[in-house]
């Protein structure tokens with residue numbers, strides 16, 4: 001990558017941010033298209049978020065990505081919020097248009113693209129999401145519009161109920177389950193909790209209950225114990241790597257107005273396994 005006097009920055013604000021794979025795919029995409037942009041991660045503590053957002057204007061960044069824990073806290077700091085991000089109540093992408101900062105959420109759409117490219121359709125299906133945090137909210141927004149019924153399960157039930165109420169009022173058919181003791185009837189099951197991340201070998205459900213017709217998805221990028229057990233049961237599996245790729249591709253498109261070189265971004269990610 002060549003840095004010039006005109007190079008503009010796309011930032012990532014997170015806390016922590018060291019583990020991120022986004023610079024690899026975004027910088028590969030900028031280089032491939034010969035764009036004089038550069039993607040840089042910044043460790044931003046919660047109390048510094050306001051100053052970090054102001055720096056997007058002050059330093060003429062093209063925009064930024066937000067990751068944990070800033071996706072919700074950033075909303076009041078922006079000039080405009082896209083309609084879908086407002087319902088999701090989380091922003092993962094900021095675009096700077098002449099000093100006006102607009103917030104978008106590409107996580108949910110990114111997940112839907114990752115399903116689509118693997119030939120998994122949620123339309124008319126019974127879908128279960130385990131977890132009711134930020135990413136469950138983002139993917140739930142889109143899944144609730146397509147699924148026959150979207151069921152949410154969370155260890156703190158009240159959070160699943162609140163999210164089900166929000167998504168239902170946005171036009172979806174959504175219920176909150178009090179337990180997932182049996183999984184009969186679900187066509188697609190999605191883990192949107194951190195269970196299975198790195199050293200954690202816990203699973204969000206009993207894999208012995210899975211049947212081969214179920215599609216099992218995990219938002220975690222690498223192959224989790226859940227996905228390995230689901231594979232062994234003959235289920236189709238989808239990891240979070242596709243969501244990571246597509247949320248990044250959609251952010252790239254918002255910043256640059258160019259069609260993202262998705263295969264370049266994919267191979268950059270594959271060459272730096274999580």
Ligand code: NAP
Nearest residue numbers: 131132133134135136155156159192193194219240243244
């Ligand atoms: P979040 O907002 O913190 O929500 C986490 C959810 O998981 C909450 O519902 C929480 O339940 C539940 N949970 C946490 N620890 C648990 C445990 N030990 N047992 C059972 N449930 C537990 O997090 P998030 O942003 O939604 O992220 C969730 C996962 O998605 C993470 O693993 C993250 O890495 C992944 N992710 C992937 C992508 C991608 O591009 N592939 C993008 C975003 C996120 P409570 O409500 O009871 O606390």
